Amino acid sequence: MATAAHTMTPLPELCGAVTAWVSSVRELTQPAAVHWCEGTEAEARELTAGLLRAGELLPLNAAKFPGCHLYRSKPSDVARVEHLTYICTRSQEDAGPNNHWMDPQAARAKMRELFRGCMRGRTLYVIPYCMGPLGSPLARCGVEITDSPYVVINMLVMTRAGRAALERIARDGSFVRGLHSIGELDPERRFIMHFPEELAIESYGSGYGGNALLGKKCHALRIASWQAREEGWLAEHMLIVGLESPRGETHYLACAFPSACGKTNLAMLIPPASLPGWRVFTVGDDIAWLHPGADGRLWAINPEAGLFGVVPGTNPETNRNAYDMIRRDTLFTNVALTADSQPWWEGLKSGKPVTDWQGRPYDPARGPAAHPNARFTVSAKRNPGYSPHAEDARGVPITALVFGGRRREVAPLVYEARDWAHGVLVGASVASETTAAMVGQPGVLRRDPMAMQPFCGYNFADYWQHWLNVGATLTRAPRIYHVNWFRRDAEGRFLWPGYGENLRVLAWMLERCAGRAGASESAIGQLPRVEDLNVAGLDLKPGALAALLAVDPALWRQELADIREYLGRYGSRLPAALLKELETSARRLG
Numbered sequence: 279m280a281t282a283a284h285t286m287t288p289l290p291e292l293c294g295a296v297t298a299w300v301s302s303v304r305e306l307t308q309p310a311a312v313h314w315c316e317g318t319e320a321e322a323r324e325l326t327a328g329l330l331r332a333g334e335l336l337p338l339n340a341a342k343f344p345g346c347h348l349y350r351s352k353p354s355d356v357a358r359v360e361h362l363t364y365i366c367t368r369s370q371e372d373a374g375p376n377n378h379w380m381d382p383q384a385a386r387a388k389m390r391e392l393f394r395g396c397m398r399g400r401t402l403y404v405i406p407y408c409m410g411p412l413g414s415p416l417a418r419c420g421v422e423i424t425d426s427p428y429v430v431i432n433m434l435v436m437t438r439a440g441r442a443a444l445e446r447i448a449r450d451g452s453f454v455r456g457l458h459s460i461g462e463l464d465p466e467r468r469f470i471m472h473f474p475e476e477l478a479i480e481s482y483g484s485g486y487g488g489n490a491l492l493g494k495k496c497h498a499l500r501i502a503s504w505q506a507r508e509e510g511w512l513a514e515h516m517l518i519v520g521l522e523s524p525r526g527e528t529h530y531l532a533c534a535f536p537s538a539c540g541k542t543n544l545a546m547l548i549p550p551a552s553l554p555g556w557r558v559f560t561v562g563d564d565i566a567w568l569h570p571g572a573d574g575r576l577w578a579i580n581p582e583a584g585l586f587g588v589v590p591g592t593n594p595e596t597n598r599n600a601y602d603m604i605r606r607d608t609l610f611t612n613v614a615l616t617a618d619s620q621p622w623w624e625g626l627k628s629g630k631p632v633t634d635w636q637g638r639p640y641d642p643a644r645g646p647a648a649h650p651n652a653r654f655t656v657s658a659k660r661n662p663g664y665s666p667h668a669e670d671a672r673g674v675p676i677t678a679l680v681f682g683g684r685r686r687e688v689a690p691l692v693y694e695a696r697d698w699a700h701g702v703l704v705g706a707s708v709a710s711e712t713t714a715a716m717v718g719q720p721g722v723l724r725r726d727p728m729a730m731q732p733f734c735g736y737n738f739a740d741y742w743q744h745w746l747n748v749g750a751t752l753t754r755a756p757r758i759y760h761v762n763w764f765r766r767d768a769e770g771r772f773l774w775p776g777y778g779e780n781l782r783v784l785a786w787m788l789e790r791c792a793g794r795a796g797a798s799e800s801a802i803g804q805l806p807r808v809e810d811l812n813v814a815g816l817d818l819k820p821g822a823l824a825a826l827l828a829v830d831p832a833l834w835r836q837e838l839a840d841i842r843e844y845l846g847r848y849g850s851r852l853p854a855a856l857l858k859e860l861e862t863s864a865r866r867l868g
């Protein structure tokens with residue numbers, strides 16, 4: 279009997295549409311070789327070995343960090359570049375004031391010139407991938423072409439990539455086309471272009487994360503948000519977490535926070551010892567695809583298969599599971615090194631850096647040892663809390679949706695929206711201080727609706743209308759909440775301990791959804807009273823909880839005026855229902 283290897287069809291013969299596209303890209307980019315990714319472990323090992331031989335990957339201490347490697351980006355290529363990211367729709371209005379826009383023909387022409395001959399002397403890799411469980415009707419596929427083997431080894435972890443994905447593409451008959459080249463890694467010749475009307479992405483000049491792993495933000499959010507509107511679902515920048523209560527009930531929450539605001543930590547939350555009986559399961563840590571189900575509920579899948587998480591701050595106290603998870607078979611990007619080649623980062627609380635993220639002798643005068651946006655890439659299966667339902671084809675049912683930002687004042691610890699339409703306004707009004715996940719000044723407050731400001735592939739006004747439309751189809755819609763873990767006192771100290779203690783807030787939400795927890799009515803929604811939150815065993819400063827739950831009328835009048843001004847930028851396309859909700863809140867504030 280022939281072995282499987284003998285009978286397997288060569289990848290280029292599986293799907294004519296993919297092969298034709300690869301041929302045209304090959305002609306344009308002139309690579310020295312073409313490699314179709316099978317997606318096997320042996321292939322990943324060979325690619326890793328090649329990168330090690332080329333000196334592009336560095337081995338880490340094999341006794342302490344088996345199977346782990348370090349990659350160092352170019353110092354000018356360490357974060358997403360929103361100012362170079364474009365949505366190229368025929369009509370500029372469709373991209374909206376929230377996106378940079380370029381005419382699709384002009385963008386194609388510009389990119390053609392950049393891509394022409396850019397892979398000479400390099401290998402062109404073809405990565406067929408599936409976002410979501412391979413057998414799920416909710417999953418969607420794409421093909422990334424890249425000349426970066428570092429991108430390939432990331433994509434092999436972050437997505438279901440290889441033969442099985444290509445077989446599904448051949449069955450589906452459609453796929454997102456993502457063309458990527460690192461080019462010269464020159465910030466002056468760097469563009470991340472999206473063509474949602476053609477389900478296409480073209481990215482040139484960066485090798486970093488969201489700019490280059492095209493399955494992630496480019497496909498699973500920008501292009502997918504467009505597909506989702508056409509097909510009646512939502513593609514969101516949300517983690518998905520399952521909480522099993524001491525009663526033995528499991529509920530799932532989908533929570534949106536801007537990049538580097540703790541999504542991975544919340545998705546992998548460790549219950550504090552003073553809250554016995556709770557168990558936490560991770561479904562996803564960054565992206566959720568939410569579909570209305572036949573039962574009137576919202577069902578979620580995680581389109582990703584791995585985590586691309588922020589390293590700094592990870593230690594046994596902040597996130598024990600993440601700390602353990604990244605001690606083997608993990609790819610580190612832009613961390614520092616100890617004398618015995620262990621990875622090191624700020625907030626690790628042990629060890630000492632001798633080499634910084636750029637490979638120089640560590641000198642504190644030059645800034646942090648690890649880059650603040652240093653990342654780990656690791657399979658979701660390495661997470662000890664990975665949900666047994668994370669790969670369910672139909673997804674998991676969502677009990678509550680949570681929006682949050684990083685704000686030192688104004689936003690209380692938590693509040694509950696009055697209903698779905700008010701919840702859409704709450705999501706649309708999210709504001710957050712910028713972080714190291716994007717190029718630019720960190721710590722600047724900006725509007726980041728639904729944490730999707732960098733990721734919505736079309737006009738936010740149409741997106742909010744789509745949210746309202748989806749809500750109207752749900753007979754058992756999730757309740758909607760807003761949280762702020764980052765509120766500070768007058769001295770600038772955090773009022774809330776965060777991390778595992780956030781479970782206290784999530785537990786209140788679940789009790790509210792079950793009709794068991796109290797709240798007090800405020801102009802902006804329902805807030806827990808001090809007695810409604812379980813703070814047993816929590817060492818809060820006197821008055822801290824009251825300060826965390828305070829809604830200052832003067833600050834909120836200003837906040838609502840800012841929100842009105844912001845929403846006004848969307849003109850006549852803005853759904854009237856949002857303004858109506860805003861007026862209701864304003865009237866209640868007086």
Ligand code: SAT
Binds near residue numbers: 495538586
């Ligand atoms: O660079 S990524 O987009 O992958 C990470 C993030 O900013 O959320």
Ligand code: MN
Binds near residue numbers: 538
């Ligand atoms: Mn993210």
